[in-house]
Amino acid sequence: MAKSSPLALVLVAVGGAVVGFLAAQTISADASSSSSDAQTAEQTTTADALVGLDNVTLGERMRGEITSGDLLNGNDGSRYDRYVIHLEEGDLVEFSLRGALNGIVALYDDQLQLLSNAPTARHRAEQAGDYMVVVSGADSSSYGPYTLNSRVVEISDSDVLTVDAPLDSWLDNTSRAFTLTIEEAGMYQLEMRSDEFDAYLELEGPNGYYREDDDSAGNLDARISDFLAPGDYTVTARTPYNEGSGLFTLSVEPRELPGDGELRNDGSIAPNDSLNGWYSGQDLTYQVEVEEAGMYQIDMGSSDVDAYLVLEGPNGYYREDDDSGGNLDARIADFLEPGTYQLTARTAYGSDSGLFTITMAPHHLPEGVELRNEGAITPDETISGWFNGEPLVYELELDESSLVTLDMRSSDFDAYLELEGEGVAYSDDDGGSGTDARLQQQLLPGSYRVLARGFSAQGSGLFELEVSAEPTQMQPSM
Numbered sequence: 001m002a003k004s005s006p007l008a009l010v011l012v013a014v015g016g017a018v019v020g021f022l023a024a025q026t027i028s029a030d031a032s033s034s035s036s037d038a039q040t041a042e043q044t045t046t047a048d049a050l051v052g053l054d055n056v057t058l059g060e061r062m063r064g065e066i067t068s069g070d071l072l073n074g075n076d077g078s079r080y081d082r083y084v085i086h087l088e089e090g091d092l093v094e095f096s097l098r099g100a101l102n103g104i105v106a107l108y109d110d111q112l113q114l115l116s117n118a119p120t121a122r123h124r125a126e127q128a129g130d131y132m133v134v135v136s137g138a139d140s141s142s143y144g145p146y147t148l149n150s151r152v153v154e155i156s157d158s159d160v161l162t163v164d165a166p167l168d169s170w171l172d173n174t175s176r177a178f179t180l181t182i183e184e185a186g187m188y189q190l191e192m193r194s195d196e197f198d199a200y201l202e203l204e205g206p207n208g209y210y211r212e213d214d215d216s217a218g219n220l221d222a223r224i225s226d227f228l229a230p231g232d233y234t235v236t237a238r239t240p241y242n243e244g245s246g247l248f249t250l251s252v253e254p255r256e257l258p259g260d261g262e263l264r265n266d267g268s269i270a271p272n273d274s275l276n277g278w279y280s281g282q283d284l285t286y287q288v289e290v291e292e293a294g295m296y297q298i299d300m301g302s303s304d305v306d307a308y309l310v311l312e313g314p315n316g317y318y319r320e321d322d323d324s325g326g327n328l329d330a331r332i333a334d335f336l337e338p339g340t341y342q343l344t345a346r347t348a349y350g351s352d353s354g355l356f357t358i359t360m361a362p363h364h365l366p367e368g369v370e371l372r373n374e375g376a377i378t379p380d381e382t383i384s385g386w387f388n389g390e391p392l393v394y395e396l397e398l399d400e401s402s403l404v405t406l407d408m409r410s411s412d413f414d415a416y417l418e419l420e421g422e423g424v425a426y427s428d429d430d431g432g433s434g435t436d437a438r439l440q441q442q443l444l445p446g447s448y449r450v451l452a453r454g455f456s457a458q459g460s461g462l463f464e465l466e467v468s469a470e471p472t473q474m475q476p477s478m
Contacts, residue, residue: 077140100144175238187255196246295363304354313341379469401474412461421448
């Protein structure tokens with residue numbers, strides 16, 4: 001094995017993270033020391049680097065935790081732990097981390113030469129002997145417990161993939177096909193991971209089933225999560241353009257469903273109801289029964305897909321929403337008359353698949369609040385309304401020339417005001433506090449329309465509209 005300088009501080013950059021450790025202690029310099037003395041000192045120092053470290057047994061799990069009391073990497077402020085492990089010649093080994101720590105694994109030989117470093121590190125040992133494993137936080141703010149997993153990677157030539165049995169294989173500028181048999185219907189997650197090329201997965205099954213994925217697992221790794229019926233499937237592992245070779249790991253695992261584990265991809269939903277569904281590229285429709293008129297809120301949340309809701313009902317009622325629920329979740333909150341509505345759950349775009357949850361509940365207004373979504377408004381009054389994507393229109397009558405102030409306030413959406421009539425038109429977005437709207441104009445006597453809405457049609461929620469007017473001297477323009 002190659003030797004390193006005995007007085008070096010070895011710093012290994014991994015993206016924005018750095019794993020560091022002191023490779024040697026300071027050695028007294030003597031001008032009369034011979035080259036053989038220097039070589040002996042070097043060998044002793046590098047050997048001492050492994051003395052006293054905790055041992056890791058290949059194939060067993062090592063639990064640890066990165067804390068502020070661990071060794072400090074002065075280059076980037078991260079902390080790290082060190083272990084010693086014995087490897088046999090020819091072993092292709094893999095080290096990976098599980099747990100709360102956002103970390104990196106690095107492997108060094110007994111001469112402190114870096115061999116591999118990554119969230120999942122792999123290396124083939126050229127010689128039997130002791131090696132050093134370093135577990136580091138990804139940066140100065142990375143702390144927490146971790147489990148260090150290690151194993152010997154056995155390259156498989158099998159073309160059969162089994163649930164809960166990861167398979168390590170080799171791709172050589174082409175594709176590999178595997179047979180997967182699903183015995184029991186349920187949710188499953190397939191992953192293809194590689195540190196050496198961009199992974200791509202295809203899955204074909206009964207009744208024309210087909211899914212494909214490129215980077216859903218992150219770091220150019222592929223993942224397909226879906227509800228699979230019993231039957232035989234073909235899993236194709238490749239790169240996006242069939243150009244690339246190297247080691248990869250293919251796995252399929254059952255995925256636990258939340259709640260009672262039941263999926264409802266159709267049927268009815270009522271107030272105070274909640275369901276879990278699975279979107280796989282096709283729109284899913286539900287019937288919504290509203291027995292009593294009132295305010296209701298329907299939410300579609302998902303950590304897998306960009307949720308999108310469409311609600312259609314009696315008398316041409318139509319509402320749709322993309323991100324009003326936050327974090328790419330969808331929300332429709334509105335006043336609903338009694339009747340039967342159709343709710344469509346889908347994604348905003350693309351063909352992603354994944355789990356989602358839909359909830360429907362009455363939306364209770366603050367005590368004492370009554371909604372007025374249309375009609376006449378008069379100076380010196382404050383009303384409450386509900387914006388649901390469409391402008392709300394109010395009539396304002398002025399008997400004399402007045403300085404009129406309109407304030408529209410909402411904590412649910414970005415308010416927007418419009419005023420038109422008697423040959424004038426005004427509008428405002430954020431003239432009030434924050435994203436509230438304010439219009440202040442001198443107006444002649446006459447009839448005006450006040451339009452209260454959101455800056456975006458996607459928002460919805462409660463708002464307050466305040467009207468005030470002071471008499472002023474104003475003459476009609478000639």
